[in-house]
Amino acid sequence: MIYSTIGYYSLIFGLVVSLPIFFFSIKNFKNEGIFDSKIIGFSFIQLLLVITSFLGLIISFIISDFSNETVYNNSHTTKPLFYKISGTWGNHEGSLLLWLLVLTLFIFIFLLRSKKLLKNYRILTVLFQQIIIIGFFIFLIDSSNPFNHIFPTPTEGLGLNPILQDPALAIHPPMLYLGYVGSSIIFSSVLAATSLNYISKLWATHIKQWVLISWLFLTLGILLGSIWAYYELGWGGFWFWDPVENVSLMPWLALTTLLHCVLVLEKRSTLKSWVIILSITTFTLSMCGTFLVRSGILNSVHTFANDPERGLFILSFLFVLIFVSLFVFFVFHKSEKEEVISFTLFSKETSILINNWLMMYFLSVVLIGTVYPIFLDVISSEQISVGPPFYHKLIIPFLIPFLIFMALGPQLKWIKSSSLEGKKYLAFLLIISFVISFVIVKNFGNNLLINTILIGSALYLFFITVRDFFREKTQNFSQNLAHFGFSLLILSILFNNIFSSEVITNLKVGETFKNEKFKIEFNDLKKFEEKNFLSFKGYFLIEDNNSKEKLEPELRVYNQPNIITSEADIKITFLSDKFITMNTVQNEEYFNIRYQVKPFMLWIWVSVLLISLGGSISFFKRKSL
Amino acid sequence: MKIHKFIFLFLILFSFNSLNASEDELKKNITKNLRCLVCQGQSVYDSDSEFAVSLKLVVENKIQQGLTEDQIYKFLTDKYGDWILYDPKFNKNTYLLWFLPLLILFLGGAIIAKKLIKFKK
Amino acid sequence: MKKRIISFLIIVTFIFTFVIFYKGLNKSSFYKPKSEIKEIPKFLSKSFFSKEEIESQKLFDENKFYLFNIWASWCVPCRDEHPILVALSKNKNLNLIGLNYKDKITNAEKFLNELGNPYKEILIDQDGTRAIEWGAFGVPETFIIYNNKIVKKFIGPLNENSIKEIEQIIQ
Numbered sequence: 001m002i003y004s005t006i007g008y009y010s011l012i013f014g015l016v017v018s019l020p021i022f023f024f025s026i027k028n029f030k031n032e033g034i035f036d037s038k039i040i041g042f043s044f045i046q047l048l049l050v051i052t053s054f055l056g057l058i059i060s061f062i063i064s065d066f067s068n069e070t071v072y073n074n075s076h077t078t079k080p081l082f083y084k085i086s087g088t089w090g091n092h093e094g095s096l097l098l099w100l101l102v103l104t105l106f107i108f109i110f111l112l113r114s115k116k117l118l119k120n121y122r123i124l125t126v127l128f129q130q131i132i133i134i135g136f137f138i139f140l141i142d143s144s145n146p147f148n149h150i151f152p153t154p155t156e157g158l159g160l161n162p163i164l165q166d167p168a169l170a171i172h173p174p175m176l177y178l179g180y181v182g183s184s185i186i187f188s189s190v191l192a193a194t195s196l197n198y199i200s201k202l203w204a205t206h207i208k209q210w211v212l213i214s215w216l217f218l219t220l221g222i223l224l225g226s227i228w229a230y231y232e233l234g235w236g237g238f239w240f241w242d243p244v245e246n247v248s249l250m251p252w253l254a255l256t257t258l259l260h261c262v263l264v265l266e267k268r269s270t271l272k273s274w275v276i277i278l279s280i281t282t283f284t285l286s287m288c289g290t291f292l293v294r295s296g297i298l299n300s301v302h303t304f305a306n307d308p309e310r311g312l313f314i315l316s317f318l319f320v321l322i323f324v325s326l327f328v329f330f331v332f333h334k335s336e337k338e339e340v341i342s343f344t345l346f347s348k349e350t351s352i353l354i355n356n357w358l359m360m361y362f363l364s365v366v367l368i369g370t371v372y373p374i375f376l377d378v379i380s381s382e383q384i385s386v387g388p389p390f391y392h393k394l395i396i397p398f399l400i401p402f403l404i405f406m407a408l409g410p411q412l413k414w415i416k417s418s419s420l421e422g423k424k425y426l427a428f429l430l431i432i433s434f435v436i437s438f439v440i441v442k443n444f445g446n447n448l449l450i451n452t453i454l455i456g457s458a459l460y461l462f463f464i465t466v467r468d469f470f471r472e473k474t475q476n477f478s479q480n481l482a483h484f485g486f487s488l489l490i491l492s493i494l495f496n497n498i499f500s501s502e503v504i505t506n507l508k509v510g511e512t513f514k515n516e517k518f519k520i521e522f523n524d525l526k527k528f529e530e531k532n533f534l535s536f537k538g539y540f541l542i543e544d545n546n547s548k549e550k551l552e553p554e555l556r557v558y559n560q561p562n563i564i565t566s567e568a569d570i571k572i573t574f575l576s577d578k579f580i581t582m583n584t585v586q587n588e589e590y591f592n593i594r595y596q597v598k599p600f601m602l603w604i605w606v607s608v609l610l611i612s613l614g615g616s617i618s619f620f621k622r623k624s625l
Numbered sequence: 626m627k628i629h630k631f632i633f634l635f636l637i638l639f640s641f642n643s644l645n646a647s648e649d650e651l652k653k654n655i656t657k658n659l660r661c662l663v664c665q666g667q668s669v670y671d672s673d674s675e676f677a678v679s680l681k682l683v684v685e686n687k688i689q690q691g692l693t694e695d696q697i698y699k700f701l702t703d704k705y706g707d708w709i710l711y712d713p714k715f716n717k718n719t720y721l722l723w724f725l726p727l728l729i730l731f732l733g734g735a736i737i738a739k740k741l742i743k744f745k746k
Numbered sequence: 747m748k749k750r751i752i753s754f755l756i757i758v759t760f761i762f763t764f765v766i767f768y769k770g771l772n773k774s775s776f777y778k779p780k781s782e783i784k785e786i787p788k789f790l791s792k793s794f795f796s797k798e799e800i801e802s803q804k805l806f807d808e809n810k811f812y813l814f815n816i817w818a819s820w821c822v823p824c825r826d827e828h829p830i831l832v833a834l835s836k837n838k839n840l841n842l843i844g845l846n847y848k849d850k851i852t853n854a855e856k857f858l859n860e861l862g863n864p865y866k867e868i869l870i871d872q873d874g875t876r877a878i879e880w881g882a883f884g885v886p887e888t889f890i891i892y893n894n895k896i897v898k899k900f901i902g903p904l905n906e907n908s909i910k911e912i913e914q915i916i917q
Contacts, residue, residue, distance in 0.1 A: 235667070235671040237671075240666065242666050291767070295771055296771070297767065297770045297771055297773075308771045308772060311771045312768070312771060315764065315767055315768060315771070319760065319764050322760055323757075323760075326753070326756065326757065326760075330749065330753045343744075344744075345741055350741070353737060354737070357730075357733045357734060357737055360729075360733060361726060361729060361730040361733065364725070364726045364729045364730075365726045368722065368725050368726055369722075372721070372722045374766065374767070374770045375766050375770075376718060376722075377770065377773060378766050378769045378770050378773065379766070380718070382707070382718050383706065383707070383708045384707045384708055384710075384713050384718060384719065385660050385707070385708050385709070385710060385711055385713070386711075386713050386722070387658075387660065387668075387710075387711025387712065388711060389658060389711055389712035390711075390712060390713055390722075394723075394726055394727075398730075583673045584673075586675075586678075586848065592673060662883045663883060663884060675848060675874060676874070676883050676884065678873075678874070679848075679873055679874025679875055679877065679878055680878060682873050682874070682875050683875045683878045683879075686875065703881075704878070704879075704880075704881035705881060705883070
């Protein structure tokens, strides 16, 4: 109880502290002196108060203090400790507290790391960020209080959904938030820099670190979400173009494009407008995503409680931020001479620009696909679904030029490439890639034309980046690693698609299924009693041309709450995953068995890790100037 | 040059809709495109709910009766509305849906091309 | 000047988006299928009592009102609405026909013995495919039929309001 009270009052005081932050910031902005360290001091106090509040909530969860409504709704005495703690941010109120924590933490780190930069720039960044922080404080205290008191105190909590008790799912939100919410700093500092006309090469170097951090966490957060979906949800897929997934992909696309623009800005002092617009867009998309997911406006798999009233607050807040940023952009941004393109058609800048254009197109496809049903429903009361086929049809064809420019771009020089170096060699690699691709698709796949060109382009990027690892000329190892990772990702996904095979059948114990590819023996079914569920394990022997594999999928019957989950058994190897799930069928003797062979799954995860590694190496590189 | 690029791209887009021969493949493709009405975001192919199981049977029956993919979709959208299809149909409700991204692509390309040409001069 | 036009357009777009999202908040995200069918579907199924195959056309006479109810013994709301069905069956203008959905015959018989049988005829839909012909996706669902056309559809259990509506229709 006391912890919840401390938590609550810390929140109130945290909000109050924005007053001195505003006061001293505005005062310092107007006078000529150096940066007032009191601003850092009060920001730190605000951070400490939010940390205290967050700890108050965590402790309430750990001790199962059910007088706190959030704890009551989302926890249970029998939950393992790790999941009690992760339950803190696995609900709406707690996750907003996590938002606040990242917002206040990042602005504090920003202040520490920007000591050499213009005083007024730092102050304005603090002010813009405070607007966001205050918005979240009000939202929390007013409509999403994590410290609501209930009386009488219940003896047991409600929150024991077993699907949510998973390590990947526990870390997935904090990672995502470090990404999403981290982009708030980019937002605030871009608005500050625009107002002061401070955007320059030097500023680009500084903001690049923030873009990299935000991008890195967002990439890892999305990866964790996909891994969880693959292992837990049992359908063997990892991306479904569900609104919630799309909502995390959109800021990622904006952030990746922003990263490339900042790199160009850093080298060549151009593409300033792009940098400003993309920075605003990224954070706007994060907020928009929060709105779409938490307000109940969309129908999807996410488990957050939906509440239109909260939705209205986020919506209004979001649009306030949009209008503020539009105002700053249109009033303060001067289109200078540097905006005129100063590079030729045949240059590195052009290929980055083209791929940025393509990425913005991908972003618009995802955005339109996600929100169009809402618009249609409101305007004409017609309800439609927009699912994977839409996204595939619009995105896949354009991946081809995207991959090719990604391969050629690093080969070109800045400003002007008089001729492409090693033209013959590059053309040769292109031909080889397409030939190999053709052979693979002809023998194993379908959709000959599109797949051949697609795989060919991905292979091309693959070969070029591998070659570049060994060349002395290649200066940018982190870029090469990230691009290599991307080629590997596309190739893994494509090969996974082509070479996957699957069998769905109904079997009862003792029966065997056989076709030309596999033999599945259902040998045994055993019942086990666990702490909070009843487990039915199936013992299967799977034989194919190369190997025999024992797999043991499980059905779990929980009593609190009353649900049945199906736990897949997955054998992971270097080359492929063998994936089996078991489900009940109306006739109780039979079970519905779904066996899939999924090649290159491990490579899908590894390639995203490689992309992230490339980004983190860039982050840690110090310019030896 | 640009026009050629676009024509090429449209050709590729259309080559996407090739149907598969065998009945199993057809059933798989259709049920993957159907939305399970009682689940939260799953296709009929992936779902094990009662409704999905029955719907899979219905699709199988219709395939055996000789209906084509489009006829089966029409049969189901007549009963359940367009919402049951994951691949949005191309009708007056969805023109904007399909064209808007391409429009944005075109506009973006035009702006960039204009700026590049301006510099050349 | 160009900047002014662009900023104006952008602001208008955002205001429009805001209004749409605001209105969208108040709409439910649950989907109620809008069925286009007006004609009753033709299908084959076994009769509950006689275990013979019946063609659906033979059941529905043109000049009478029929109430077609999809139910199952394992469905809790069906229990709740059953007394209403029994009451409606006493109305001479209305003939009740049931579709037993994905059920075990012994359980269905128990259900009827316990709560009464309002149905003139019951059809069996073991695998759920016939319910789909009617555009149903769960239980219970009820259809009012006249002249081989569906006049009204109820999704979910019947209640007091439904009774009033039905009685009005069958006048």
